[in-house]
Amino acid sequence: MKIWWLVDFRAKIKDHKYLKIEFTYYFFIILLSFILWPSQTLNLNRYSVPDLFLIFAILHFLFLLYLTSVISSGNLLSEKEFKIINLAKYSSFSTFKIVIGRALSILLYLCFLFILLLPFNLLINFSFPYSILRILYLYLMLLLDAIPVLGLGILWSTFQNPSLSWFLHWSTYVLFIIFPFLFPKSSFFFPLNNILWLVKAENILYVNVVFNPKIHLPIIIFVYLLIFLVSILIAQKRLKYYKGDDKE
């Protein structure tokens, strides 16, 4: 028997609605890199090389986090036809398998996007000495940051009211990005902070980026996994209700 989340992942790759979103993003980054690419002639008063890696790392973060949130909360158009509640109602899988499969297929899709973006990231990785490890760290960080959003998104997808789940998905996404600026002292808990640390943006919008990987990294890994686990456990509980409801 095929593992169902692999089938789900394959469906995502081939879906035209996903394709449309991705290529809109690609078009956007091509345009932006064309505009920002440093000129070939030196003008001493104006010439500077913009830190494209910083700009695009933040852009990737914003895009991928949004994509994770919107897919996992079932608000994407193609996901609406394939609701997790219906899956729980009509499939023979256990609710745990459904929830985990959902998370895994989205994570796999993220990795797929990472691979697609690899040539572009290698191109804009301006630093001296040139290091490919920086991209690997960026990918691992993005994957880590996607985990709490993913867990919460799955939880939101168990609400039957579409406008409620849409509102919750947006509020999670926006708050996760705004929180570091609201609480500078505890900003290391929030996903944007570690990306800013990685791209060495020491000071952005008057907020100092405080992140010490040796202390903070284990804490955030623990916290993110905790958020993920708690939210998928609640999601599972909620789905069980729908499953039971149908059987009766």
Add this chain to the structure above:
Amino acid sequence: MKKIIFILLFLNLFFLNLFSVAYAEQIDVKIDLGIDGEWKLERFIPLFVEIYNPGSKVTLDIEVIYTQGLRYAGYCETIYKEKVEILSLSRKKVEFLIPPIDFRYPVKVKVLTSSGEVLKDEKLALTIERVTLPLVLVLSKKNIPLNISGKARIQRIYEEEKLPVNYRAYDTYDLVLIDRDFWNSMSYLLKNSLTMARIFTKRVFFTDEIPSIKEYFTLNPVGLKIPHNTFLYTPDLSLLEGQSFIYPGKFEILLFLSLYFLLLFLIRKFLQGKRFLIIFLILIGTFSFLGAYLGLSFTKDALVVGEKSLIYLDPESYVAENFFTFSIFSPFEREIIASYSPNIFVLYDAYYQPQKGATSLIVDKKMNLLKMYTERNRVYFLEGVSYHVIPIDINFTILSDRFILTVQNNSKFNIKSCIVKVDNKENFVGDLLKGEKKVWTVWRSGLRGPSLLSEVLKKYKIKSDPIDNEKIILWGRIEDSVNILNFFNLNAGVRRDNIIIIPLREEEK
């Protein structure tokens, strides 16, 4: 028997150890700026580090730190490094050539052992009143009477061991007088350097050549000014402005990215089944490789260099002296390591823009290596002097209404847009390519002023006396690289502005 040999061996080893330990501390270091401490402001100066080693063989690192101040903030530092090996019970004299000193900063000398222990760390103090007075060097075994003002410092040297080998070091003297007897007893090395000094400074004479010293020697007032930092009165950015980088441009990047995403779109839209995965992986692999290559070539090639130099050629001996300025711009922080050709004998960190903090240039004299750490978006100026051999034969005759020039270029350089300059008027004569022979006639009536070369020379602060004093000059531009600077792992766009100046003198018949 075996035991006795063993004991003897052991004792031997013990004593060897004892002696080497006992003498290791007493290395004697003597440092002199100028010959016996005499030198002059705004001139190149020799620096001698003399080391006597009474112990066993040692390897020492000598560091000479020359600092230039900037007008607003910060300073430039040049560290000349040399590794010397000194045998036991021997003396070694190491000579450095120091560019014109900024009297606000002392010259520092450090002598270190190979393990990093400091043997000597000295700041050379400067006394301004002594260094501004005119300086005369007399090389003679006899005591020649000199009829010069008492304000001048006269330095008499009786033994040739004290003299510097580098000809540029004699620049510090206003007049060098050599006795014929002393000249005949001199080594060829010193004879060569004194001959070079005679050509390029025009201040070296034999005692019997000049009837009275007063004619050749005038007391010029030397004013104390805050020193300028470069050969030029203002650092020249014109060579960097508008220069193009070698790295891939906007449209190449646009093409690369659009091609990649278009192919990706086509594959995902139309390909199905097993072939999809293989072609997909090949596509990603190829474009990742290409992307990394483009990104790498961007960081590597983002460097531009401007080379500006003034070459004075002595047509009789074919030797040429070159004052050059390199301007270097890098948009990234990085360490630049380059090897330079051995004919560059002084190189120093002259200036940087915008000025903030300190920069340092490390020059390894033996390996001909320079090392510097650049901050992002700064322009660095390196300067130096080098010599070349440029064989250009010139036959020059002056008639009442015209000059006739026969020029044969046997050098490896193409000389473009040659101009004959008489006083402050000029006439364009044309190009002189490699191996070409040309005959030019310049009519006096065709000369037009003002001279372009005079305008160029006005920008230079440091020139050698001959350039100033020559009346009739042939000058042109060399577009090939004159000084070779090879960057390691870097490709730089280079633009050059090299001017060659050849004095024209009628041959005596």
